[in-house]
Structures are given as C-alpha cells and as structure tokens.
Amino acid sequence: MKFKKIVFFRAVSRLTELPGERFPEIAVAGRSNVGKSSLINRLLKRRAVARVSSTPGRTRSLNFFNIDDRLYLVDLPGYGFAKGPLRERLAWKRLVEGYLSERESLLLVLTIFDIRREPDELDLALIEYLWAAGRPFVVALNKIDKVNRSERARAQKKYLEVFGLSPEDVYLTSCRTGEGIDALRRRIFAKRG
Numbered sequence: 001m002k003f004k005k006i007v008f009f010r011a012v013s014r015l016t017e018l019p020g021e022r023f024p025e026i027a028v029a030g031r032s033n034v035g036k037s038s039l040i041n042r043l044l045k046r047r048a049v050a051r052v053s054s055t056p057g058r059t060r061s062l063n064f065f066n067i068d069d070r071l072y073l074v075d076l077p078g079y080g081f082a083k084g085p086l087r088e089r090l091a092w093k094r095l096v097e098g099y100l101s102e103r104e105s106l107l108l109v110l111t112i113f114d115i116r117r118e119p120d121e122l123d124l125a126l127i128e129y130l131w132a133a134g135r136p137f138v139v140a141l142n143k144i145d146k147v148n149r150s151e152r153a154r155a156q157k158k159y160l161e162v163f164g165l166s167p168e169d170v171y172l173t174s175c176r177t178g179e180g181i182d183a184l185r186r187r188i189f190a191k192r193g
Contacts, residue, residue: 001189004068006044011061013091015098019064021105025072026188029096029126030112032078035142038175039112040065040075043185060092062099071189074099074106079122101133109137110188115144115155115172119162127163138169140184145174 012018030036041049049065063075076099077092100109109130113123130137139159144152152172159170171187173180 001185003044003046005066006046006049006068007066008049009064009066009072011063013061013095015095015102018062018099018103019072021103023066023070023072023105024107025064025074025103025105027074027076027100027106027109028112029076029109030078030142031114031122034078034112034114035175036075036078036112039140039142039173039181040073042173042175042178042181043188044073060088062095072105079126097129100129100135106135108188109135110140110184111137112140112142113159115141115147115152119159124162131164138171138184138187139163139165140171140173140180142173142175144172144179145177 010017010019028036028040041047044065044067060077062077065073065075067073076096100106111126111130113119119127127137141152141155141159147155156167156170156172159165160167171180171184173184175181
C-alpha cells in the first residue's frame with residue numbers, strides 16, 4: 001500500500017471547528033506514552049507526519065491528516081499522563097467524546113496500548129465507550145520488541161479477555177522493528193476512501 005500525498009490538514013480544539021465530512025475518517029486513540037505518534041508515522045511510511053515528543057501528552061487537539069485526498073487520519077489527544085488545568089482536561093474529554101459519538105464519517109478507531117501494561121480503568125473506559133457508541137475498533141499492542149514471545153502471548157490473551165475481542169481485532173506491533181505494522185496497515189486502510 002502506497003501513499004502519494006499526506007499532509008497535515010487541521011488541528012481542532014472545539015467540535016464547532018470540525019471539517020466537513022468530506023472523507024471517511026480513521027481515528028487513533030491511546031495513552032499519552034504508548035507511542036501513538038511513532039505508530040502513525042510507521043503506518044503512513046513517513047518519518048515525521050505526527051510529531052514525536054519525549055514529553056507525554058503533547059497532542060492537545062484532534063489533528064487531521066489528509067491522505068491522498070481520500071481519507072482523514074485523526075490523531076486524538078492521549079490520555080493518562082497529559083497535564084494541564086482541570087478545565088482544560090475536561091474540555092479535551094468533551095472534545096474526544098463528542099467526536100467519537102457524533103462523527104458520521106468516522107469508520108474505525110485504532111486503539112493503541114503498551115503491551116507491557118495491563119489494561120487499567122482508563123483503558124477499560126475507552127473500550128467501553130467505543131462499545132457503547134457502536135464504533136468499530138481494532139487494538140494495537142505496541143512495543144512488542146520490549147517483551148519476549150511468551151509475554152506477548154500472555155498479554156494478547158489478557159487483552160482479548162478483558163476487552164471481549166476476537167484475535168483478528170488485536171495486532172502486535174513494534175514501531176522500532178516494524179513488526180506487525182504491515183498487517184495493521186492493511187487492516188485499517190483496506191478499501192477505505
């Protein structure tokens with residue numbers, strides 16, 4: 001799968017700023033420190049489409065990327081480590097929840113988790129929200145290069161059980177080695193746009 005043109009389109013900090021629903025959309029959600037930007041860059045076969053920061057929680061808006069004038073990839077603010085005033089964090093929550101629940105052009109949500117962490121209440125809240133909103137989603141268990149094969153299998157089994165998913169909805173990925181990226185790319189971009 002080749003991408004000819006990928007450009008940053010718009011940062012949205014209020015629901016009223018959302019672009020018209022011109023293209024289908026794929027959203028990317030995850031904790032602030034799971035490697036979301038790195039995974040986006042790997043999926044899009046670019047080095048710096050999404051900015052990678054050493055400080056978790058730098059994404060503060062819905063960042064829309066136009067892919068070949070046929071699809072938007074939407075990078076959602078991370079959760080869990082983002083710092084800021086309570087009012088600001090509540091605004092991010094309303095923005096993300098409003099987008100996830102109301103956006104008709106949203107086709108799929110890619111949720112990213114660090115394979116070394118067990119799902120906690122914030123992770124469960126995200127998945128429960130997606131189930132309740134009726135949003136299709138897939139899971140990427142990222143950073144598999146940091147664990148051995150038996151730890152991978154245990155973690156995958158745990159996520160399948162806790163989230164109530166099928167094996168074809170959970171991908172094991174590494175941004176560092178590229179493992180699992182091609183399969184995930186095919187799944188989320190196949191027949192879109």
